Amino acid sequence: MQDAIKPRDANDVAEAVASAVADEKRLELVGRGSKRELGRATQTDATLDLSALSGITLYEPEELVLSARAATPISEIEKALEESKQELAFEPMDYGLLLNKAPGEGTIGGAIAAGLSGPRRIKAGAARDFMLGVSAVSGRGEIFKAGGRVVKNVTGYDLPRLLAGSWGTLAVMTDVTLKVLPRAEDCATVLLYGASDSRANEAMSAAMGSSCEVSAAAHLPQWPADNVAELDAPGKSVTALRLEGVPQSVAYRKSKLEELLKPFGALGSLDAAKSRAFWRSVRDVAPFADRTERAVWKISTTPSLAPGIAAGINGATGAHYCYDWAGGLLWLEMPGDKPQENAVRTALAGRGHATLIRASAAARASAEVFEPLDPVRAAISQRLKNSFDPKGVLNPGRIYAGS
Amino acid sequence: MVAMPAPDTSVLSRREAIVSALREIVPGEGVIANDVAMRPYESDGLTAYRQLPMVVVLPETVEQVSKILSYCYENGIKVVPRGAGTSLSGGALPLADGVLLGMGKFNKVLEIDYPNRVVVAQPGVTNLGITKAVEGNGFYYAPDPSSQIACTIGGNVAENSGGVHCLKYGLTTNNVLGVEMVLMTGEVVRIGGKHLDAEGYDFLSLIIGSEGLLGVVTEVTVRILKKPETARALLVGFPTSEAAGDCVAKIIGAGIIPGGMEMMDKPAIAAAEAFVHAGYPLDVEALLIVELDGPEAECHHLLDRVSAIAKDCGAVTLRASTSEEERLKFWAGRKAAFPAVGRISPDYYCMDGTIPRAKLPLVLSRMRELSEKYGLLVANVFHAGDGNLHPLILYDANKEGELERAEHFGSDILRLCVEVGGVLTGEHGVGVEKRDLMPSMFNQTDLDQQLRVKCAFDDKGLLNPGKVFPELHRCAEMGRMHVHGGKTAFPDLPRF
Numbered sequence: 001m002q003d004a005i006k007p008r009d010a011n012d013v014a015e016a017v018a019s020a021v022a023d024e025k026r027l028e029l030v031g032r033g034s035k036r037e038l039g040r041a042t043q044t045d046a047t048l049d050l051s052a053l054s055g056i057t058l059y060e061p062e063e064l065v066l067s068a069r070a071a072t073p074i075s076e077i078e079k080a081l082e083e084s085k086q087e088l089a090f091e092p093m094d095y096g097l098l099l100n101k102a103p104g105e106g107t108i109g110g111a112i113a114a115g116l117s118g119p120r121r122i123k124a125g126a127a128r129d130f131m132l133g134v135s136a137v138s139g140r141g142e143i144f145k146a147g148g149r150v151v152k153n154v155t156g157y158d159l160p161r162l163l164a165g166s167w168g169t170l171a172v173m174t175d176v177t178l179k180v181l182p183r184a185e186d187c188a189t190v191l192l193y194g195a196s197d198s199r200a201n202e203a204m205s206a207a208m209g210s211s212c213e214v215s216a217a218a219h220l221p222q223w224p225a226d227n228v229a230e231l232d233a234p235g236k237s238v239t240a241l242r243l244e245g246v247p248q249s250v251a252y253r254k255s256k257l258e259e260l261l262k263p264f265g266a267l268g269s270l271d272a273a274k275s276r277a278f279w280r281s282v283r284d285v286a287p288f289a290d291r292t293e294r295a296v297w298k299i300s301t302t303p304s305l306a307p308g309i310a311a312g313i314n315g316a317t318g319a320h321y322c323y324d325w326a327g328g329l330l331w332l333e334m335p336g337d338k339p340q341e342n343a344v345r346t347a348l349a350g351r352g353h354a355t356l357i358r359a360s361a362a363a364r365a366s367a368e369v370f371e372p373l374d375p376v377r378a379a380i381s382q383r384l385k386n387s388f389d390p391k392g393v394l395n396p397g398r399i400y401a402g403s
Numbered sequence: 404m405v406a407m408p409a410p411d412t413s414v415l416s417r418r419e420a421i422v423s424a425l426r427e428i429v430p431g432e433g434v435i436a437n438d439v440a441m442r443p444y445e446s447d448g449l450t451a452y453r454q455l456p457m458v459v460v461l462p463e464t465v466e467q468v469s470k471i472l473s474y475c476y477e478n479g480i481k482v483v484p485r486g487a488g489t490s491l492s493g494g495a496l497p498l499a500d501g502v503l504l505g506m507g508k509f510n511k512v513l514e515i516d517y518p519n520r521v522v523v524a525q526p527g528v529t530n531l532g533i534t535k536a537v538e539g540n541g542f543y544y545a546p547d548p549s550s551q552i553a554c555t556i557g558g559n560v561a562e563n564s565g566g567v568h569c570l571k572y573g574l575t576t577n578n579v580l581g582v583e584m585v586l587m588t589g590e591v592v593r594i595g596g597k598h599l600d601a602e603g604y605d606f607l608s609l610i611i612g613s614e615g616l617l618g619v620v621t622e623v624t625v626r627i628l629k630k631p632e633t634a635r636a637l638l639v640g641f642p643t644s645e646a647a648g649d650c651v652a653k654i655i656g657a658g659i660i661p662g663g664m665e666m667m668d669k670p671a672i673a674a675a676e677a678f679v680h681a682g683y684p685l686d687v688e689a690l691l692i693v694e695l696d697g698p699e700a701e702c703h704h705l706l707d708r709v710s711a712i713a714k715d716c717g718a719v720t721l722r723a724s725t726s727e728e729e730r731l732k733f734w735a736g737r738k739a740a741f742p743a744v745g746r747i748s749p750d751y752y753c754m755d756g757t758i759p760r761a762k763l764p765l766v767l768s769r770m771r772e773l774s775e776k777y778g779l780l781v782a783n784v785f786h787a788g789d790g791n792l793h794p795l796i797l798y799d800a801n802k803e804g805e806l807e808r809a810e811h812f813g814s815d816i817l818r819l820c821v822e823v824g825g826v827l828t829g830e831h832g833v834g835v836e837k838r839d840l841m842p843s844m845f846n847q848t849d850l851d852q853q854l855r856v857k858c859a860f861d862d863k864g865l866l867n868p869g870k871v872f873p874e875l876h877r878c879a880e881m882g883r884m885h886v887h888g889g890k891t892a893f894p895d896l897p898r899f
Contacts (some may be wrong), residue, residue: 062761145849151569208520256698353602371602380860391884
């Protein structure tokens with residue numbers, strides 16, 4: 001067990017980082033530790049335990065704004081929002097299931113730092129789209145703020161968005177301000193049975209290109225579909241499309257969507273309660289939760305290219321897979337504990353990016369966990385890292401080796 | 404007036420050599436060096452500021468852009484990028500010792516990809532041009548700044564432009580998936596594409612809204628949406644701005660996110676009505692336009708709910724559009740508000756702060772006090788849904804000292820926005836105009852961190868200098884780090 005420092009507030013964090021700089025020590029940033037196994041395996045000298053930076057500091061439902069200390073549990077935020085019939089519209093996924101850990105442990109800072117966005121990403125946007133403002137401590141040990149508490153703001157560079165998905169390598173977020181949105185009154189899911197990957201891809205594209213305002217679109221080939229409780233073992237592939245809104249609108253759009261999808265095959269549906277459970281399973285990649293020794297990849301690509309990429313990887317490795325984001329997000333479960341990085345990256349061929357999500361520490365140390373960058377972007381990344389953290393004290397090597 | 408950096412005489416003395424070097428890169432009429440022909444480029448939408456550039460260059464290919472920037476980088480020459488020149492904050496104001504890089508010839512839509520719902524366009528395509536290219540198939544590009552007929556998508560990326568529909572559909576930053584960009588060194592980099600989210604650091608978030616200080620965008624990939632089936636607008640008049648503000652809060656509190664929600668105050672209503680005869684009530688203090696879009700059943704249902712809320716809040720007039728023609732008429736007044744105010748005053752100065760919505764009554768009453776103090780009238784249009792305020796200060800530039808008074812009045816309004824928890828600019832950008840107000844919102848540490856980000860992209864500070872940041876420092880200075888370990892103010896914290 002390495003040294004742990006537990007700051008009580010932003011000033012403590014600044015002091016701890018300044019000390020680390022002075023003593024040439026590297027820090028691992030940890031909220032509640034739910035995502036420690038994600039990213040490259042790193043070597044650090046001490047743990048910066050941020051769990052005491054917790055609590056909602058401002059919530060004004062009518063202004064659609066919420067501020068919280070970075071290590072506030074997501075569950076606490078969701079509970080507060082629910083009381084005002086609001087939600088985090090980017091639907092942050094919970095890695096608990098996939099990483100064989102207790103669910104519901106994530107913090108808001110962790111969700112932002114890891115850039116977690118769920119099925120509603122395609123309609124509502126990503127985690128970063130909800131970042132309005134931030135207060136943080138840079139790798140220089142300096143407290144800085146950026147952004148604000150209003151939605152429309154172009155004053156200065158958008159550093160709050162930059163910190164989303166930066167895996168704690170640029171700055172220690174201490175407070176975040178988020179845009180929140182009303183939760184839909186009603187929802188329903190239209191199911192299409194037995195479509196091939198390419199046919200499902202066309203169906204999802206047609207649905208997304210209609211005025212049905214689909215808020216999530218996933219395709220599960222037969223094996224993963226059989227492993228999703230809410231689908232009652234259909235014995236065939238399932239393509240699912242979610243509709244949300246006021247009841248009158250959901251009912252109207254559902255019949256319209258069913259009309260549109262008729263030519264693609266047999267249809268079914270899920271009511272509101274089953275829909276919520278089903279999309280939670282999709283969000284948390286429940287089909288790949290059981291065999292935790294197997295390596296899991298996540299690929300973001302152009303939706304129409306996804307079936308070809310999935311077939312390529314499946315042909316080379318026998319991996320199972322399922323699609324979210326209307327095809328743009330591909331989850332892959334490898335047949336064993338080996339990530340088989342070459343096969344994955346060869347099939348993807350730079351048409352998007354692949355991230356190794358679940359793998360042993362040894363595998364994460366030897367494989368490139370994140371998509372390798374071309375030299376120009378790699379050089380900008382290095383300069384950006386240096387601009388925030390010149391001595392490399394914050395989560396060094398978590399995204400790329402040597403930065 | 405905000406002062407621009409003093410021209411570098413050593414650059415100016417090399418002007419002839421620079422012009423011929425640029426002619427080598429861009430042959431023919433793509434390099435403009437005489438004063439008369441450069442005149443159209445001397446200012447942008449912030450017309451109070453004018454400056455002829457050293458030379459104008461209008462490249463046609465990415466390779467030319469790369470060579471121009473590379474040449475300027477090697478020779479220490481400043482570059483100001485320009486799209487259509489509609490910036491309201493002076494973002495494209497030329498520099499006397501700088502090259503003005505006009506991107507107007509990059510005006511083609513390169514690809515329309517319906518299956519993936521994206522359009523790839525060159526930066527000089529207008530905002531409306533993207534919608535025009537896809538509307539035949541029932542699609543549109545959501546952000547709709549009021550200058551959309553003229554402003555370019557490249558300029559939208561630079562400014563993170565908004566519009567009246569961004570509460571529901573987002574700003575530019577929420578609708579761009581990728582760019583190709585040339586760095587000041589001439590290196591060409593592609594960021595993002597047709598897929599969602601970036602690998603590694605999200606450069607897109609930095610580039611969008613960077614006001615031309617990080618790179619020159621040469622291609623943009625945007626997402627397009629299917630047009631809603633119907634849209635209906637509600638015109639609601641209130642006896643006080645407080646009641647109107649209350650109504651906005653209650654609509655959102657009820658879980659309704661309208662497609663658009665605009666407010667106008669009495670002077671703005673009067674000017675707009677006199678100009679376009681939209682049928683606005685003239686006996687109200689505040690007017691709300693609430694637009695609901697989606698399937699007809701949804702619009703109808705929400706229209707009823709919004710009407711009920713408005714009545715509860717004391718609405719004195721309430722009209723729902725019954726035809727598309729009537730809906731567009733409701734909007735015509737709002738969309739013509741700026742030129743309408745232009746008719747009643749020789750000049751006007753448009754501000755752009757954002758405030759937490761609940762502070763609206765306070766801000767409006769303080770603005771009335773300021774109006775009296777400066778002896779200048781002000782009309783207000785307000786993106787009420789997202790708190791973005793556009794006060795229009797009326798003045799006459801031909802009257803001694805009025806422009807300066809208008810500028811001071813404007814600065815006071817923006818400081819007030821920051822004071823109540825808002826920001827200096829919601830969608831027009833900092834540019835030259837609000838540059839020197841940045842310290843009212845950010846302290847030196849905040850600004851230094853932003854400047855270091857600038858250095859990661861442009862280490863010589865040659866791209867659009869004099870904009871956004873009140874003080875320029877050399878990047879080497881910015882990078883220095885003062886280690887102050889040992890002196891700890893928190894002795895109870897564990898030490899290494």
